[in-house]
Amino acid sequence: MPYIELPVGVPGIRGPMVFSPETARPLNELVNVLLQANAHHPDSTLSEGERELIATYVSAKNDCFYCQTIHGAVASHHLGDEDWSLVRSVKDDYLNAAVSSKLKALLTVAGSVQQGGKNVTAEQIDLARTEGATDRDIHDTVLIAAAFCMFNRYVDGLATVAPVNNPDFYRNRAAIISTNGYAATDIT
Amino acid sequence: MPHIQLNNDAPGIRSLVLYRPDTGQPLYELAQALLRAGSPGSTLVDAERELIAAYVSSRNCTDFCQNSHAAAARFLYGDNQSIVDQVLTDVDTASLSPKMKALLSIAEHVQTDARTVSTELVETARQYGATDGDVHDTVLIAASFCMYNRYVDGLATLTPADPAAYMAMGERMGTLGYVIPQSGRTNQA
Incomplete structure (x- = not known):
């Protein structure tokens, strides 16, 4: 049960977002810019699906059930990962997952950020660059990883609260997010 | 030296929001909503x-965030500013309200591992007068600084290594709040 009085039937982060709309607005704007809009910037080489994978990976490392499940579902939606097996492989062992070498290098940076920002090394950044990451990609990776340490x-x-044993809840929500973006108010 | 080319010489987060105002805008709005306005009932x-x-x-x-927000807290506490250094040295012995x-203590648990925040910790805060808004804001301030x-x-x-740089920042944060810096003033603290 939540520690403060939140609206009933609104799972995960959306409960506190209804409780505090003034903070919900910039929080939603941040994820919309980071996970969606920036994927379409000319200097970005990270797709929406790859950005969601970074968010999912960090949330899994933080053992946050709601965030890793919803962002995993959104990643799968973008990447055509019907049975969620790709997302599972990234969470379990990303170095051997079927993703690009560039994304693997960026996931290493994200993993360091999750442990603490000072763990990011010049070598990790150089490797990401060698694999084709732009400065913009590196920036977005660090901020996505940092932001999910907040979320x-x-x-x-x-x-x-979060629905358990109900993958369809997350699949349906993922389809809505992929089309409409992130918002606290479109309660489904 | 920063890991990426930021094209300005501002310190800390200011260099990042000058580099990327698209993400800087919501980051500063969040700080303003959390550190100034506060949620309902807080x-x-x-x-x-x-x-x-x-x-x-x-x-x-x-260090950058610790020094700048400590400076803002000292500015805002005014005559009671020694509380800030007491807390940064040892919360238990600080002359601070229960x-x-x-x-x-809730913030500390959020920072270490948010899953360790407990009903007991929240109940203790409530007994000493904390509202739902206070608990919400404490959790989100702690989370956002992570x-x-x-x-x-x-x-x-x-x-910056010079303590004087942070005093100026603290006064600005305490008076103006969180206003996204504009390019052209990149070397201002």
Whole structure:
């Protein structure tokens, strides 16, 4: 049960977002810019699906059930990963997953950010660059990883609720997010 | 030296939001909403919000955020500014209200591992007068500084060594709040 009084039937981060609309607005804007809009910038080489994989990977490392499940579902939606096997392989062992060498190098950077920003090394950045990452990709990877260290803590620190054993809930929500973007108010 | 080419010589997060105003705008709006406005029903004053931010940043060992938010907290506490350094040295012995001590304990758990925040910790804060809004804001301030700190450190931004630079920042943050810096004033603290 959540530690504060949240609207009933609104799972995960959307509960506290309804509770506090003034903070929800910039939080949603941040993910819309980072996970969606920037995928279409000319200097970006990271697709929406790859950005969602970074978010999912960090959320899994933080053991946040709601975030890793919803962002995993959104990643799968973008990447045609019907049975979620690609997302599972990235969470379990990304170095051997069927993703590009560039994304693997960026996931290493994201993993360092999750442990603490000072863990990112010049060697990790150089490797990502060698594999084709732009400065913009590196920036977005660090900020996506950092942002999910916030979102995960927000969701778990208030003990929000999340549907379990209900993959269709996340699949349906993922389809809505992919079309409409992130917003707290379109309760499904 | 920063890991990527930021094209300005501003310190800390200011260099990042000058480089990328598209993400900088929501990051500054979030700071303003959390560290100034506060959510419905919250009783925390600005100085207390800055203190939570400085405390979490010190636990994450991010000197830029710790020093700048500690400076803002000192400015806002005014005559009581010694509270800030007491908290950064040892929360238990600081001359701070039991409510703030209980909220800092929640912030500490959010910083370490948010899954360890417990009903007991929240109940203690409530007994000392914390509202739902206070608990919400404490959790999100602590969580958001686990982002800001990682963003600033993860890209190896510039951290001024001169304490005077932070005093100026603290006064600006305490008076103007969080206003996104404009290009052309890149070397201002």
